[in-house]
Amino acid sequence: MTNISVEDITGDAPQQEPITDWKQYFSFSTDHKVIGIQYIVTAFILFLVGGIFAMIIRGELITPESDLVDRSVYNAMFTMHGTVMLFGWTFPILTGFANYLVPLMIGARDMAFPRLNAVAFWMIPIAAILLMASFFVPGGPAQAGWWSYPPVSLQNPTGNLINGEVIWLLAVAISGVSSIMGAINFVTTVVKMRAPGMTFFRMPIFVWNVFSAQIIQLFGLPVLTAGAVMLLLDLTVGTSFFDPAKGGDPVLFQHFFWFYSHPAVYVIILPVFGVFSEIFPVFARKPLFGYKIVAISSLLIAGVSGIVWVHHLYVSGTPGWMRLFFMLTTMFVSVPTGIKVFAWTATIWGGKLRFDTPMLFAFGALILFVFAGITGITLSSVPIDVHVNNTYYVVGHFHYVLYGTVTMGMFAAIYFWFPKMTGRMYYEGLGKLHFWLAFIGTNLNFFPMHPLGLQGMLRRVSSYAPEYEFWNIIASIGGFLLGVSTLPFILNMIGSWIHGEQAPKNPWRAIGLEWLVSSPPPVENFEEIPVVVGEPYGYGKSEPLVAEH
Amino acid sequence: MKIRNILILSAIAIALTAVSLLIGQWTYSWMPPQAAAESQLVDKLFSFLITLGAFIFLGVTGTLIYSAIFHRAEQYDTSDGPPIEGNITLEIVWTAIPVLLVFWIATYSYQIYEQMGIQGPMEAMHLHIPIGMKSASAAPINGDAGIVSASPTSSIVSTDATSSVIPFEDIEVNAKQWAWVFRYPKTGITSTELHLPVNHRIRLAMQSEDVLHGFYIPAFRVKQDIIPNRNIDFEFTPIRIGKYQLTDSEFSGTYFATMRANVVVESPEDYKKWLAETANRKPCTANNQAASEYAQESKELIKGWVTVAPAQAPVVNYSN
Ligand code: HEM
Ligand SMILES: [Cu+2]
Ligand SMILES: [Cu+2]
Numbered sequence: 001m002t003n004i005s006v007e008d009i010t011g012d013a014p015q016q017e018p019i020t021d022w023k024q025y026f027s028f029s030t031d032h033k034v035i036g037i038q039y040i041v042t043a044f045i046l047f048l049v050g051g052i053f054a055m056i057i058r059g060e061l062i063t064p065e066s067d068l069v070d071r072s073v074y075n076a077m078f079t080m081h082g083t084v085m086l087f088g089w090t091f092p093i094l095t096g097f098a099n100y101l102v103p104l105m106i107g108a109r110d111m112a113f114p115r116l117n118a119v120a121f122w123m124i125p126i127a128a129i130l131l132m133a134s135f136f137v138p139g140g141p142a143q144a145g146w147w148s149y150p151p152v153s154l155q156n157p158t159g160n161l162i163n164g165e166v167i168w169l170l171a172v173a174i175s176g177v178s179s180i181m182g183a184i185n186f187v188t189t190v191v192k193m194r195a196p197g198m199t200f201f202r203m204p205i206f207v208w209n210v211f212s213a214q215i216i217q218l219f220g221l222p223v224l225t226a227g228a229v230m231l232l233l234d235l236t237v238g239t240s241f242f243d244p245a246k247g248g249d250p251v252l253f254q255h256f257f258w259f260y261s262h263p264a265v266y267v268i269i270l271p272v273f274g275v276f277s278e279i280f281p282v283f284a285r286k287p288l289f290g291y292k293i294v295a296i297s298s299l300l301i302a303g304v305s306g307i308v309w310v311h312h313l314y315v316s317g318t319p320g321w322m323r324l325f326f327m328l329t330t331m332f333v334s335v336p337t338g339i340k341v342f343a344w345t346a347t348i349w350g351g352k353l354r355f356d357t358p359m360l361f362a363f364g365a366l367i368l369f370v371f372a373g374i375t376g377i378t379l380s381s382v383p384i385d386v387h388v389n390n391t392y393y394v395v396g397h398f399h400y401v402l403y404g405t406v407t408m409g410m411f412a413a414i415y416f417w418f419p420k421m422t423g424r425m426y427y428e429g430l431g432k433l434h435f436w437l438a439f440i441g442t443n444l445n446f447f448p449m450h451p452l453g454l455q456g457m458l459r460r461v462s463s464y465a466p467e468y469e470f471w472n473i474i475a476s477i478g479g480f481l482l483g484v485s486t487l488p489f490i491l492n493m494i495g496s497w498i499h500g501e502q503a504p505k506n507p508w509r510a511i512g513l514e515w516l517v518s519s520p521p522p523v524e525n526f527e528e529i530p531v532v533v534g535e536p537y538g539y540g541k542s543e544p545l546v547a548e549h
Numbered sequence: 550m551k552i553r554n555i556l557i558l559s560a561i562a563i564a565l566t567a568v569s570l571l572i573g574q575w576t577y578s579w580m581p582p583q584a585a586a587e588s589q590l591v592d593k594l595f596s597f598l599i600t601l602g603a604f605i606f607l608g609v610t611g612t613l614i615y616s617a618i619f620h621r622a623e624q625y626d627t628s629d630g631p632p633i634e635g636n637i638t639l640e641i642v643w644t645a646i647p648v649l650l651v652f653w654i655a656t657y658s659y660q661i662y663e664q665m666g667i668q669g670p671m672e673a674m675h676l677h678i679p680i681g682m683k684s685a686s687a688a689p690i691n692g693d694a695g696i697v698s699a700s701p702t703s704s705i706v707s708t709d710a711t712s713s714v715i716p717f718e719d720i721e722v723n724a725k726q727w728a729w730v731f732r733y734p735k736t737g738i739t740s741t742e743l744h745l746p747v748n749h750r751i752r753l754a755m756q757s758e759d760v761l762h763g764f765y766i767p768a769f770r771v772k773q774d775i776i777p778n779r780n781i782d783f784e785f786t787p788i789r790i791g792k793y794q795l796t797d798s799e800f801s802g803t804y805f806a807t808m809r810a811n812v813v814v815e816s817p818e819d820y821k822k823w824l825a826e827t828a829n830r831k832p833c834t835a836n837n838q839a840a841s842e843y844a845q846e847s848k849e850l851i852k853g854w855v856t857v858a859p860a861q862a863p864v865v866n867y868s869n
Pocket of ligand 2: 263
């Protein structure tokens with residue numbers, strides 16, 4: 001036999017030299033796998049920090065009055081919660097998975113620029129420490145919301161040059177520079193480092209989506225960084241780009257900000273779509289339905305996402321023609337997205353389904369995503385958005401995306417690749433417990449936000465009218481449940497990493513280059529670079545994936 | 550396809566449609582009372598979008614959950630599912646359906662938008678209305694706003710104005726950290742409570758003294774940011790007598806949550822009476838929650854940081 005078929009790659013090969021010394025995770029390692037895990041663990045720690053802020057927010061909102069924390073503390077809480085969750089959790093964890101998986105999936109020994117990769121990672125803890133340090137400067141941390149709109153962000157009651165907002169802007173700029181480095185690295189790696197035979201249309205969808213997402217980073221991030229620097233200049237040396245008191249235009253900042261920050265949503269969610277596309281075929285034991293159209297739709301999403309940002313500015317002084325143009329482009333994003341949802345549904349339909357923890361999470365996340373998509377369409381419609389913009393309806397919508405889809409999707413990814421990364425199996429029972437707590441918690445926490453928003457409850461308020469109390473209590477209970485749901489997860493991860501059962505090479509009988517190497521993979525990934533001869537997702541086809549030598 | 554399958558599918562489709570239509574009707578109860586003509590339009594559009602959305606959501610998740618229940622692998626079955634990779638017709642159909650839906654939704658949204666006559670601040674009302682009418686109190690309002698055709702229910706004051714002439718009411722709005730002040734240019738009075746005559750087109754000239762604020766009355770479904778250094782014009786038509794809340798919809802700093810005001814919609818007679826009575830009152834400093842919280846030590850468990858001082862508490866003829 002000259003080819004390895006699906007059957008062959010599912011067996012238990014003897015363990016190869018694993019990377020075991022835990023101290024390397026605290027070093028300036030240039031191994032993409034070490035860096036990947038560094039990103040993932042750092043991100044999770046920041047997720048817990050952001051989660052504590054969320055608990056304080058929900059604690060305050062359990063009663064209508066402002067009685068738990070001072071209003072300035074409340075404002076700092078939602079600002080830091082949003083900032084840490086986005087810049088500390090979602091971006092880094094996705095970069096972490098991309099770092100770990102892309103070279104393995106395309107048959108490369110490492111990223112194109114391993115040192116740049118390490119530098120990019122180490123900027124994240126620096127930015128995070130800086131952000132946390134802002135709690136200790138006079139005046140406290142930034143309090144203008146994660147989007148930092150002027151003129152509120154330019155108001156500096158302490159008069160100090162070193163204040164929370166300045167630190168916030170620096171931290172965002174650092175994380176932006178880190179992401180730009182990452183983007184250059186990923187795009188180069190995907191274009192240049194693919195194994196022989198790994199054509200674009202043989203790449204796993206996860207790689208396609210990381211590629212599309214990183215292209216967004218390349219065109220979007222310079223704009224955000226420019227906006228942040230201009231705001232920093234306004235704040236520190238008194239320029240007047242955005243300060244209306246000096247003739248500046250605060251709405252200009254909103255354009256700078258959303259020109260990047262809307263596409264950023266797709267930077268976050270595309271890799272999660274990639275995770276779905278990896279997991280569903282394995283646990284349905286069917287090929288990914290419509291592989292090519294799914295791949296292309298990722299690029300389409302990346303492209304269209306560049307022309308939708310004004311939907312955040314429908315009510316901030318935007319002329320009618322602009323509102324309508326951006327309404328159409330925004331709605332248009334639902335076409336490639338819908339294609340993906342249908343493709344996953346068709347993949348699952350009629351499969352031989354198995355609901356191990358990764359599948360449970362991916363499946364639950366898909367259902368929550370469909371819900372978020374429906375409310376997203378309503379938001380894109382100008383007249384509806386005029387009513388619910390800046391209300392809890394929006395907060396509910398984007399948490400279905402950010403918790404329901406992205407965070408749950410990342411948990412799916414963690415459980416799915418945990419055996420590969422650590423060489424150990426996790427505990428299925430704890431995994432399932434985690435899923436049910438998270439799924440119920442998400443709905444309890446974020447569903448009530450929709451009726452609240454429709455009724456007119458605004459986001460970012462530290463106190464509210466008593467008629468909103470009922471749904472807020474439910475939401476807070478859900479929020480605390482989400483907090484509790486992370487406990488079995490932490491227990492599972494730490495326990496399994498130390499005591500877990502040895503994982504085979506390919507516990508899921510999955511098809512993909514990363515499953516051909518031992519768990520965990522050796523330092524240079526492949527003893528010999530594989531030659532790819534088949535398509536991805538060849539479930540049920542018994543076609544070879546790589547040539548045997 | 551077998552006849553039996555077609556029958557089953559049609560039955561499912563009919564059931565889904567029925568449920569979606571029901572949910573669509575239900576949406577009206579999720580909203581505050583329809584107190585402005587705009588709210589009727591927005592609610593109609595929302596109901597339509599949720600009807601469609603419910604159909605899609607139930608269709609997709611129904612399919613997924615059906616699979617999850619009935620397409621499970623047996624315990625020791627390690628075989629693969631059918632290796633179906635794609636189906637060109639199906640893929641074209643499900644690309645075409647969202648495209649058509651997008652155009653349908655966009656067109657309908659556009660029509661509602663037109664009918665609402667939301668005035669973008671850059672194409673202020675002057676473009677629509679002949680200059681001379683600006684100060685006139687009896688400018689005819691034509692069908693383009695589509696508002697007066699709104700069918701009155703028992704709780705809504707009857708709008709026999711459909712055929713008659715509705716005058717404009719001009720009011721100046723001043724927003725600051727953290728208070729609303731309303732000025733009625735014809736009588737020169739100021740108030741921290743917004744009084745409006747029912748069934749009249751209201752025209753606001755809005756300004757901010759410091760940061761971004763947002764003018765938002767949930768019961769009216771209207772919202773507009775107020776940007777410092779810009780005159781923002783805004784229009785809507787209240788159609789239901791009652792008391793509503795105006796809130797600040799754009800985060801405006803420490804005491805953001807306290808920046809609320811009452812909106813009183815009353816009959817034209819009551820409104821005139823209020824204007825006349827208020828004109829006789831001497832201006833005095835209004836109650837202001839931000840100012841009083843700022844003056845006191847915070848009563849919360851966890852104390853905070855130095856904050857921007859509230860703007861001068863408003864001095865007005867009328868406050869509640
Ligand atoms: C335990 C889970 C969570 C809870 C209870 C929670 C709760 C909240 C609440 C109540 C707000 C509204 C604050 C306000 O604007 O008035 C908020 C804002 C926000 N959340 Fe979460 N959240 C959770 C998880 C997440 C996650 C996982 C992400 C991102 C991945 C996220 C991203 C954001 C963002 C970006 C904002 C906006 C902040 C701002 O307005 O400046 N949240 N969250
Ligand atoms: Cu957006
Ligand atoms: Cu305000």
